[in-house]
Amino acid sequence: MAKVVLILALCVLLPVLISASRPMSRPFRLQGRVYCDTCRAGFETSATTYIPRAKVRVECKDKEQKLLYSIEGTTDATGTYHILVHEDHGDETCDVVLVSSPLGHCRNADPGRDRARVVLTSYNGIVSDTRFANAMGFMKDEILSGCTTLLQSLMEEED
Template sequence: MAKLGLILALCVLLPALISASRPMSQPFLLQGRVYCDTCRAGFETSATTYIASAKVRVECKDREQKLLYSMEGTTDSTGTYSIRVNEDHGDETCDVVLVSSPLGNCKTADPGRDRARVVLTRYNGIVSDTRFANAMGFMKDEVMSGCTMLLQSLMEEED
């Protein structure tokens, strides 16, 4: 009986453990943008600028909020970051968070826009390997001139 249990473990459990520990052959490509809120509006406007060389980090945590995975990325000249994730994080909660801005007058993370939730699993019906995160932003220290008129025009369009 013990031999049967050992054979069963070798035939079933060992291959499952090996495949679970290997990196995925098709990694996820996580993409998003980082902006500077020049009007301190709390959202992207036509006056928004995108930040090159901003740092972001993807973090995946378990149910007890224990950090299980972390990887940093940097934005390109268009304010876009791309991070390759080689693991499936189906049972984890993953967020992209702002780390730092290279702009001296735009370093304060916008509360509520300082992180973006992402789904990093193949078991959800999404066919593509590319995952998109909502844009995240820093706020400029002082409101740029012309923002009052811009925000008023947005409010007029809303009516």
């Protein structure tokens, strides 16, 4: 009886363990943008510029906040990053975080817009392998001229 249970366990568990340890054949394609908040508004406006060569990092942690996975990426000329993630992180909390900006006048991360939560699992009903993260931003040291008018026009549209 013990031999039957052992053989059954090997037939069922061994393939599961092997497939879980192998990288995914179709990786997740994580995409997002990094901007410079030229008006220090706390959100993207028409005066916002996007930062090429900004560095970001994907961090996945377990429930005890222990870092289990990390990979860095860099934005292209349009301020967009594309990072391939070759593993499923279903039981982990994954965030994209700002690392650095190459712009000397726009290096301070906007608190509250310095990270974006991403879902990196195939077991959630999302068919596509592409995952989109919210835009993250750095704040410009000096507010751009014309921002007061721009922000006032946005507030008028809100009413």
